[in-house]
Amino acid sequence: MKLRGLYAITDSHLLDGKLLKYVEAALEGGVTLLQYRDKSSDDARRLREAEALRELCERYKTQLIINDDAELAARLNVGVHLGQTDGPLTPARALLGRQAIIGSTCHAQLELAEQAAKEGASYVAFGRFFNSNTKPGAPTCSLELLDQARKQLHLPICAIGGITLDNAAPLVAHGVDLLAVVHGLFGAESTAEVTRRARAFNELFSI
Ligand SMILES: Cc1ncc(COP(=O)(O)OP(=O)(O)O)c(N)n1
Ligand SMILES: Cc1nc(C(=O)O)sc1CCOP(=O)(O)O
Numbered sequence: 001m002k003l004r005g006l007y008a009i010t011d012s013h014l015l016d017g018k019l020l021k022y023v024e025a026a027l028e029g030g031v032t033l034l035q036y037r038d039k040s041s042d043d044a045r046r047l048r049e050a051e052a053l054r055e056l057c058e059r060y061k062t063q064l065i066i067n068d069d070a071e072l073a074a075r076l077n078v079g080v081h082l083g084q085t086d087g088p089l090t091p092a093r094a095l096l097g098r099q100a101i102i103g104s105t106c107h108a109q110l111e112l113a114e115q116a117a118k119e120g121a122s123y124v125a126f127g128r129f130f131n132s133n134t135k136p137g138a139p140t141c142s143l144e145l146l147d148q149a150r151k152q153l154h155l156p157i158c159a160i161g162g163i164t165l166d167n168a169a170p171l172v173a174h175g176v177d178l179l180a181v182v183h184g185l186f187g188a189e190s191t192a193e194v195t196r197r198a199r200a201f202n203e204l205f206s207i
């Protein structure tokens with residue numbers, strides 16, 4: 001499966017009370033990967049919501065990725081995204097199997113991406129590119145790094161951090177395969193607007 005297009009990421013505060021409704025609206029517009037990102041320690045709720053999202057994703061033939069938690073990903077037989085402090089990639093690959101999608105946060109460091117590739121990552125994520133509502137303190141990353149990454153790496157490249165329809169086009173022009181978006185997608189006032197935004201993000205890849 002080609003990892004290219006919109007990578008929608010949920011946020012438990014932004015989507016409080018409307019998670020499934022807004023995610024389905026995004027799926028209607030087209031989503032390549034959907035990440036369930038809930039930083040709480042409410043394991044029962046996380047399991048329940050992740051199961052519901054898996055069902056939705058199956059219906060729309062979209063791949064579900066769990067943030068941070070390889071055990072939960074294994075339980076649901078879906079992918080995982082791991083940051084630099086979320087545990088090593090090699091055991092996650094052993095746990096989830098060869099087919100699973102495993103992503104790695106590499107901030108603005110090509111060496112981290114090279115290492116992630118060696119350890120079996122399916123894609124590498126660089127960021128943050130712009131001011132982020134969701135994670136304002138994340139380290140910053142430049143478009144120049146993307147040019148270098150495109151030359152050096154043979155894995156899909158994901159960009160994250162403050163991405164909106166107004167600023168995403170240069171990222172795609174600099175070789176990004178996946179646009180990972182929270183607020184720029186789910187910060188919309190209505191489900192119709194979420195669907196419109198998802199379609200518009202995907203159209204950036206067909207120009
Ligand atoms: C696609 C994608 N890229 C980067 C991140 C950030 O991961 P991490 O650094 O582990 O931070 P948290 O998201 O866990 O707060 C991500 N989740 N997804
Ligand atoms: C979860 C996350 N990680 C980042 C990184 O740079 O590693 S930026 C970020 C937040 C992405 O949300 P928004 O699209 O609302 O900015």
Ligand SMILES: [Mg+2]
Pocket residue numbers: 067068081082083086
């Ligand atoms: Mg993490």
